[in-house]
Amino acid sequence: MKTGGIIAVVAEHEDGKINRHTLEVTAFALMAGASSGMRTVVIIPGNGMTEAGRLISEESGADVVLLESPHLENYTSEGYKAALHEFLMEYVSGIVMVPHTQRGSEYAPGLAVRLGAACITGVNGMKSGNGMVFTRQAFNGKLEMQFRPAADFAVITVMPGAAKPEFCSSGPGSVAAVSSDIELKATRYLGVKKSGAEDSGIENADVIVSAGRGIGGVENIGLITGLAGLFDRSAVGCSRIVCDRGWMEYGRQIGITGKTVSPKLYIACGISGAVQHLAGMSGSGFIVAVNRDPEAPIFKHSDVCVVEDLNGFLPEFIEEIRKRRAG
Amino acid sequence: MDGKKPQGRAAGRIKVLVCIKQVRDPEAPLVLREDGSVDLESGASRFMNRFDEFAIEEALGMKDAGLAECVHAVTVGPERSGQAIRRAMEMGADSGTRIDFPGDFSSGPWPVSGLLAGFARKGSYDLILTGVISEDDMQGAVGQMTAEILGIPCAASVVLAELDPGKGTLYVEREIESGRRECLELALPALIAVQSGINRPRYPSLSNVLRAGKEKINTADPEEFGIIPAREILVGMNRPGSTRDPVFLDGRTREKAARLWDILHERSLI
Numbered sequence: 330m331k332t333g334g335i336i337a338v339v340a341e342h343e344d345g346k347i348n349r350h351t352l353e354v355t356a357f358a359l360m361a362g363a364s365s366g367m368r369t370v371v372i373i374p375g376n377g378m379t380e381a382g383r384l385i386s387e388e389s390g391a392d393v394v395l396l397e398s399p400h401l402e403n404y405t406s407e408g409y410k411a412a413l414h415e416f417l418m419e420y421v422s423g424i425v426m427v428p429h430t431q432r433g434s435e436y437a438p439g440l441a442v443r444l445g446a447a448c449i450t451g452v453n454g455m456k457s458g459n460g461m462v463f464t465r466q467a468f469n470g471k472l473e474m475q476f477r478p479a480a481d482f483a484v485i486t487v488m489p490g491a492a493k494p495e496f497c498s499s500g501p502g503s504v505a506a507v508s509s510d511i512e513l514k515a516t517r518y519l520g521v522k523k524s525g526a527e528d529s530g531i532e533n534a535d536v537i538v539s540a541g542r543g544i545g546g547v548e549n550i551g552l553i554t555g556l557a558g559l560f561d562r563s564a565v566g567c568s569r570i571v572c573d574r575g576w577m578e579y580g581r582q583i584g585i586t587g588k589t590v591s592p593k594l595y596i597a598c599g600i601s602g603a604v605q606h607l608a609g610m611s612g613s614g615f616i617v618a619v620n621r622d623p624e625a626p627i628f629k630h631s632d633v634c635v636v637e638d639l640n641g642f643l644p645e646f647i648e649e650i651r652k653r654r655a656g
Numbered sequence: 657m658d659g660k661k662p663q664g665r666a667a668g669r670i671k672v673l674v675c676i677k678q679v680r681d682p683e684a685p686l687v688l689r690e691d692g693s694v695d696l697e698s699g700a701s702r703f704m705n706r707f708d709e710f711a712i713e714e715a716l717g718m719k720d721a722g723l724a725e726c727v728h729a730v731t732v733g734p735e736r737s738g739q740a741i742r743r744a745m746e747m748g749a750d751s752g753t754r755i756d757f758p759g760d761f762s763s764g765p766w767p768v769s770g771l772l773a774g775f776a777r778k779g780s781y782d783l784i785l786t787g788v789i790s791e792d793d794m795q796g797a798v799g800q801m802t803a804e805i806l807g808i809p810c811a812a813s814v815v816l817a818e819l820d821p822g823k824g825t826l827y828v829e830r831e832i833e834s835g836r837r838e839c840l841e842l843a844l845p846a847l848i849a850v851q852s853g854i855n856r857p858r859y860p861s862l863s864n865v866l867r868a869g870k871e872k873i874n875t876a877d878p879e880e881f882g883i884i885p886a887r888e889i890l891v892g893m894n895r896p897g898s899t900r901d902p903v904f905l906d907g908r909t910r911e912k913a914a915r916l917w918d919i920l921h922e923r924s925l926i
């Protein structure tokens with residue numbers, strides 16, 4: 330006999346600790362639970378995660394399930410899909426909410442296939458009412474689309490920042506352990522390699538000057554470093570494409586696949602503002618964007634917008650800073 | 657999983673399929689009509705999803721190294737998307753097929769994944785490659801779903817792939833947060849969604865351009881593979897709202913520079 334509906338958050342953890350992104354997704358799920366009347370459960374796939382489970386049940390008030398197996402000690406797509414599928418099949422329906430991270434976005438679509446579920450990735454908001462509707466962005470942040478799941482299950486990946494990790498719980502949720510007897514058939518886990526990149530200092534900088542595709546070429550990087558050099562406690566960052574083109578090292582990349590930063594001042598130069606980049610810098614104190622495309626999505630997430638070509642504007646602005654300081 | 661045991665293969669006997677997509681230039685302006693629909697057909701150039709170029713290059717590198725026997729390219733899309741297949745063949749793919757299905761952004765990842773899986777199953781490929789995400793929809797789901805429909809292992813955001821045909825395995829390193837890499841070994845057949853930066857995609861050589869110009873792009877009927885209906889319904893579209901209160905600076909370049917200094921100075925940011 331199957332149980333009714335469930336909203337399940339799949340926790341992501343590292344070194345025995347659940348990350349902040351999971352707390353955000355839990356808050357997001359509890360909002361969905363409150364409006365739909367469905368029970369919200371945080372599933373922690375792993376081994377020996379009892380303490381982390383107790384902590385999140387106390388902080389959020391949500392019920393916690395420790396999904397345990399020696400094969401879940403380290404993340405593998407195969408292990409997570411198998412164990413989560415086995416657990417969720419006990420329910421008639423459900424919404425599975427996964428943090429949109431490098432791991433979450435790897436296993437979530439496959440889990441959707443196993444469950445015959447709707448699959449909506451990169452969700453940044455929801456509307457409830459006549460069923461649940463999830464919003465996501467596409468076309469480099471130029472378009473927001475709303476999707477309604479049309480299956481018993483939905484698997485969604487939730488972007489960072491979709492909800493604040495704040496809770497008004499009336500007490501800790503329950504913590505239950507479920508053992509999973511999965512086996513890994515086609516995957517052998519071989520460990521995690523640490524980054525060899527030098528510390529670029531971007532995580533602790535007060536001011537970040539960041540370059541995007543619009544910088545045009547490696548020959549213009551000097552404008553970015555030149556501007557950054559005029560500020561104290563500053564660092565240079567970039568969007569992914571700049572690293573892919575070899576214009577800057579990967580240690581400077583900001584966004585979903587890079588670092589998350591929140592400096593006092595963020596100057597985005599030639600960055601269009603795709604959600605993948607915004608996820609890494611939207612918490613900055615004050616954001617200035619320079620882009621020659623007046624439609625660039627970055628402008629919607631900035632405090633000051635300068636519609637100019639970088640090669641024209643940055644030398645002018647550098648000159649202005651020097652002049653004012655001298656005067 | 658279909659429980660298949662890894663099978664060793666002689667080097668050079670590996671069949672590789674690369675799934676590609678033609679995208680609308682994501683930097684191009686978008687016109688949202690009054691009825692809430694969006695005009696995606698006009699006013700923008702189209703090209704092969706740039707993440708897929710890395711997938712093609714990775715496959716061609718395996719062929720160049722004598723590890724793979726052949727590299728086939730496949731796409732799901734209307735007639736114009738044959739251009740992306742042509743480009744893959746110009747880069748060096750041995751053959752290309754377009755599955756004639758709209759593959760519209762509003763249909764979600766299920767129909768496309770189902771068609772790609774159906775095509776891959778018929779061709780008995782040992783390795784399937786895709787780009788990690790498409791630049792237009794940015795779903796990042798079709799590769800992993802195709803693998804799951806086929807019941808084969810997969811890895812996404814792959815930044816290093818080493819084929820061992822004798823063992824029937826693929827060693828991969830996948831990028832995770834903060835520049836770290838997760839290392840694993842997958843039993844073939846397998847699918848990987850490759851991240852940008854894994855290689856440097858080649859430009860088509862003149863000889864390949866001439867060869868590709870003469871070759872036919874195969875067209876496949878989607879009914880041949882069975883169409884899985886979408887499980888997500890698009891109920892609305894809009895322009896994303898602002899998360900801050902943006903102020904646009906006016907005037908000439910020099911005036912904007914001066915104004916920006918004033919604003920930052922007022923806030924003690926400079």
